[in-house]
C-alpha cells in the first residue's frame with residue numbers, strides 16, 4: 001500500500017461536514033454551561049469540564065487533520081483546506097474562553113483544580129505560566145480571526161507558490177524535490193548544473209520571497225509586542241518548555257565544534273581528488289556508485305532494525321506499512337519533503353514521504369516512522385497532554401535513524417562503511433550544525449531594525465555559513481539565495497535549533513544505550529516516549545540521570561560525533 005488512507009479519519013467529505021455540525025452544537029452547549037462559570041465549579045466539576053473540552057478539541061483536530069492531509073497530497077485543494085480552517089476558527093472561538101478563564105481564577109483555586117486533575121497537572125501549569133502573555137477574551141478573539149491573514153497566510157502563499165515552481169534542467173522542468181536530489185549526484189557537472197538550476201529557478205521570485213520573510217518577521221514582532229515577550233525567540237523557548245540559557249549553551253557548545261565540519265570537508269575534498277570543494281560538492285557520494293534503496297528494501301531494513309531494539313517498535317511500524325498510514329511517492333501537486341502528522345487516537349499518525357530510492361530516503365523513512373511511534377505511544381496520556389514540545393519531538397525520529405544506521409553498518413565492508421559513515425556525519429551536520437547556523441542566521445534577521453533588504457539577507461546568509469565552513473567549502477555566487485527555499489524560516493521561526501537539540505540529545509542517549517551502562521534502557525526509553533508532553537523535557541531526561549541545563553550534557557553528544565569522525569578517519573587512513 002503506497003497511499004495513505006485518510007478515510008480512517010472520516011469515511012467521506014459528507015461525514016466530515018456532519019462532524020463539523022455536531023461539533024458546533026457541542027461547542028455551543030459547552031459555552032453555555034461553562035462560560036463565566038469556572039470560578040463556581042467544584043474541582044470534580046472542573047475536571048469533568050476539562051474532559052469535555054479535551055473531547056471537543058480532539059475531534060476538532062480530526063477535522064483539521066483530514067482537510068490538511070487532503071491538501072498535502074493535492075495542493076489544488078487549498079480552497080477545501082481554507083474552508084475547514086475557517087470552520088475550525090469558528091468552533092475554536094466558542095471554546096477559547098476555557099483556557100483563558102482558567103487564568104482569570106485566583107491562584108489558590110487554580111492550584112486546587114490542578115491538584116485534582118490527575119494526569120493534566122503539568123499542562124495546566126503550562127497554561128498558568130502563559131498568564132503574563134494573555135490578552136482579554138475579546139482581544140484574543142480578534143487575534144484569532146486576524147491570524148488567518150498573518151503568518152499563516154504568508155505560509156500558505158509560500159507553499160502554494162513553491163508547489164508551482166519548476167526548475168529548468170537540460171530540456172526538462174524539475175520540481176524542487178528533484179533538483180535538490182541532483183545535488184547528491186556522483187557527476188560533478190550534474191551537481192553544478194543542479195545548483196545553478198535551483199538558483200535560476202529561485203531568482204525571478206527573490207523579491208516575493210524576501211517580502212514573505214519580512215512579513216513573517218513583522219508578524220512575530222507584532223505578536224511579541226502585543227503579548228509582552230522580550231525577544232522574538234522567547235515564545236519559541238516557552239513553547240519548547242526550555243530556557244534561553246540552555247539554548248545558548250547548545251549553540252555555543254556546537255559552534256565551538258564547527259571545526260569538525262571544516263576538517264571533514266577538507267578530508268572529503270582530498271578523497272574526491274578535488275583542489276577545492278564547492279558548495280555543490282558537499283553532498284557528492286564518496287564511493288562514486290549510486291546506492292539504491294527502493295521502498296520495499298527500505299521497509300525490510302527498518303523493520304529489522306526496530307525489531308532488534310524493541311518488538312513494540314517493530315509492531316507499530318508493521319501496522320503503519322500494512323494499514324495505510326504512509327503516502328510514499330512524489331506526485332504532481334503533492335507537497336515536498338516529509339512529515340509524520342500525529343492526528344489523534346481516533347485514527348493513527350499519517351506519514352508523508354517523497355521516496356526516490358536514495359539512501360537518504362531510507363533514513364527519512366526511519367525518521368518519520370520514529371515520529372509515528374512516538375505519536376502513537378503518547379496517545380496514552382490523552383489528547384491534550386500528548387503534544388510534545390519541539391525539543392523532545394525529534395527524539396524518537398533521530399533515535400530511529402541511529403538504529404537503522406548501526407543495523408546496516410555492521411553488514412558492510414570497509415569501503416561501504418566509509419560511505420555510510422560519511423553520510424551519517426553529513427546527516428549530523430545537516431540536523432545539528434546547519435540548524436545552529438540557520439538559527440544564528442534567523443537571529444540576525446529578526447534582530448535587524450525594520451525590513452531587511454534582499455542584499456542584506458544574502459550577505460548575512462553567506463557570513464553565517466562561512467562561520468561553519470571556514471575555508472573548507474567555497475560558496476559560489478549563486479549560493480547567496482539559498483536561504484529562500486527553506487520552509488522553516490516561514491512556517492515556524494526559530495524552529496531549527498530544536499533539530500540540533502534533538503540530535504545531540506539522541507546522540508547522548510544512544511551512546512548510553514550502546515554502552516550498556518543503563519540496564520533497562522529500552523523500558524525507560526519507551527516510558528519516556530509514552531509520556532508525550534505530560535512532563536517537562538527536564539523531568540523526562542532526568543529519568544536517564546542527565547540534566548539538560550548543565551552545559552556538560554551537550555558535550556556528551558558532541559563526543560559521540562567525534563567518535564564517528566575518528567572511526568571515519570581511521571578507515572580512510574587504513575586504506
Ligand SMILES: [Zn+2]
Nearest residue numbers: 367371394397
Ligand atoms: Zn522530524
